[in-house]
Amino acid sequence: HRLTTQSEMRTVWLLLAVAVATTAAASVRDKRQADFDGDEFETRADRLSAQILSMEDELESKVGNTDDDLRRLQSLEHRLDKFAGGTCPVGEFQCGGLSIQCVDDLEVCDGIEDCDNGADEYTTTCTNPAGAGSRWTGAPIYDECTNFRPTEVTLVINSNTRLDWFPVRVQVKATLMERAVGKDSNIIVSLPTVGNYNYANRLMLLDPPEKDRLGMVVDFDTGNDETAYLYIAKEAQGTRCALFVLYRE
Ligand SMILES: [Ca+2]
Incomplete structure (x- = not known):
């Protein structure tokens, strides 16, 4: 009988603790919400x-x-x-x-x-920051979806083409190199891809280079011509699931 009482008490304490924690979390959330909406x-x-x-x-x-x-x-x-x-x-x-x-x-x-x-x-608007031959290297900030889990990536812009009849987009050919440090070795994969750069939002969209259907969005609207954000996005839903901060080499 004593055992039952003890375990019952433990249950009560646990429930109480959960209740307190939930209330605390909710009040923190409410405060944040209030601050943000203020x-x-x-x-x-x-x-x-x-x-x-x-x-x-x-x-x-x-x-x-x-x-x-x-x-x-x-x-x-x-x-x-x-x-x-x-x-x-x-x-x-x-x-x-x-x-x-x-x-x-x-x-x-x-x-x-x-x-x-x-x-x-403006010249500033209509200059493509990622010229042909430019190289951008960086490390992951978060990565919730790549199979390879690279420790470093380099995006190389191989060519830029602006068609006379569609000057508002730049056709891009690029290669994404991924590096991962293994147990005894450095593994490098090289993935060719194509896409386009949009002057209006300073975004470069690149097709998924692999079967995993993960595409790339490179955001050059960072306030700094030497930096870009490379997002990996699931092609089907467009959900962004990894971010690398890139620096011009
Ligand atoms: Ca115009």
Whole structure:
């Protein structure tokens, strides 16, 4: 009988502990949610956004500003825009500046100014950061899906082709080299792939090079021309399941 009582007591204690832990977790979650949804956060994002916009306008009006500075500001603005939920629908390009104007992705870098400020045809917008011959190397931040689990990857851009009748995309041929450190050896695999670069969102999409149907999304909108984020994505659902931060070699 004593044993039963002890085990009953243990059950009660366990239940109590679970209840306390659940309540604590819920209150932490609620607090985080409240912090995130707060008006303060929104006001801060708005203020930041306004600051960036006026900086960009000021920079544009100054003679002798460098393309690098302008691109960094544009990228910052785009990232903040994405973070704050985006002011343009998916598939559209934000012209930037003080007036919020959106143009279709397919009008970016087609040789005709569609933004009032001409941002869709700026040299900074229409320069492909991943030129032919460029090499990008990096390590995983997380990897929940590759079979190989590489410790390092290198993306080599073999060629870029811009077709006259479809100048808004760059046709890309690339090779992904994956390295994994084994017990006694260094294993390297080399995977050729093809894809395209989109000037409007600064994303390069690469076809799955293997049977596992894992494609790649390379995000060059990092605010820094020397860095890119390589996401591995399941082709069918588009779910991103691995991230490598790449640096230009
Ligand atoms: Ca255009």
